[in-house]
Amino acid sequence: MNKILVGAIGVVALGLSAPASAADLAARPYVKAPPPAVAAVYDWSGFYIGINGGGGSARKCWDFVGVGGALITDGCHNATGGTVGGQIGYRWQSANWVFGIEGQGNWADFTGDNISPTAPLQQNRTRINSFGLITGQVGYAWNNVLFYVKGGGAVVGDKYDLIVAPGFVGVGTIFGSARETRWGGTVGAGLEFGFAPNWSVGVEYDHLFLGTRNNDFTFGGVFVQTERISQDVDMGLVRVNYRWGGPAISKY
Structure with a gap:
């Protein structure tokens, strides 16, 4: 009798649990997989305008041009400053x-x-007050990071003075001046980072080859002497550009 009762109870329990088990095994609702991530690609194409600032150093070497073109060294110096x-x-x-x-x-x-080491009375002073560059560029981009090299033409505005050197009567007095616009070449390299679709910031180094040229010094319109002056310039700049072009494009 007990065995029959226990068996009956087991059948009833199995029957009661069957619906719950079936519910547990019901198919789960379908969930669509999210779309693949979209990678933004920075586009460097377009017109741009920007500002720059930094510093530089111009290496200047002077030679007095004597009779028959004989050269007598007047020494060298570095002309440094900002731009x-x-x-x-x-x-x-x-x-x-x-x-x-x-x-x-x-x-x-x-x-x-x-x-001057050969004319102690003479102090040579130089100043570059402006320059311009016209260049072509070739670069390689890693998305919004661009490395480039550049090269082309350069032009500078130079001013030269002959000054009475310290230790002599009239120290600091200008007794001859010359000005020139000098053309040459330039090479450089830069690294630029696009921090927004149309904005970029970068650093750049430039070297200017400006050669050697004779300059006639005058005082009150009267010829004083001729100096042969050579110069090269090295500069480091920080640049910020705004570009008119397509914004960053996307691809899968």
């Missing part, structure tokens, strides 16, 4: 390669002087 200016250009991108052209104009105050 600020602007640039405008256009870039186009093909895959990871970026090509461009750019014009740049700056005010500058690169000044320096030295006392």
